[in-house]
Amino acid sequence: MNDDQLLRYSRHILLDEIGIEGQERLLQAHVVVVGAGGLGSPAALYLATAGVGRLTLIDPDQVDLTNLQRQIAHSMNRIGQAKVTSAQEAIQSLNPDVQVQPLAQKANDELLDRLLPTADVVLDCTDNYRTRQLINAACVRHQRPLVSGAAIRFDAQISVFDPRQAHSPCYACLFDPAAPPEEAQCATMGVFAPLVGIVGSLQAAEALKLISLAGPSLAGRLLMLDARSMEWTQMKLKRQSACPVCGEAANRHPKPQV
Structure with missing residues (x-):
């Protein structure tokens, strides 16, 4: 790190759990954020200010x-602009040293198979069930930790699915890919504005911990928030042997990596 970086990240460096070594890991890290809206905005901004390279x-x-x-990464003067380039502008106004790759397209298997081999962590900041399952399957294929968040109305949830850990479940262990729930959209259901900020910030925190090794992640636990009462509920999760994505049968016939 140069002198400017030592000053910029000094509050991280002062933390025994991060220090110089942890901050160096952040500077060298690559994080893929799928979704640049309500969750992706605070997540990406905090990852950038924390020094993810x-x-x-x-x-x-x-x-x-x-x-x-x-969606706090965007502004009035960027209405009509691609969300990824709008977020890129916001990020680089905060920390110009961060390399940002904006991809104005839908996530698909081909794209994720190209990106994930060099990624340290993946953040699912989407609101589409099919895309969530696609991201999860790619993370399992490439053995990459996934930080998954969701928010609608006054309800939210967050967890980490880490296929590198033998007993950590994947997203499909909890939510069956073959039984999609009825989609709930902000356009019809509404969403409490600060709620996405809470969850997106937590997603950034989990990603930073995974990279810097600052502490244990949420792997194996699902946190659920009722923002009306501001009450958190925790559910412990287990890997399902019959899971079609990470279970025993799936592991006997893995999809080839690209």
């Missing part, structure tokens, strides 16, 4: 006026 942002959408109630 390289961020890849994936989102096919453009900034809309209705986004500005909660």
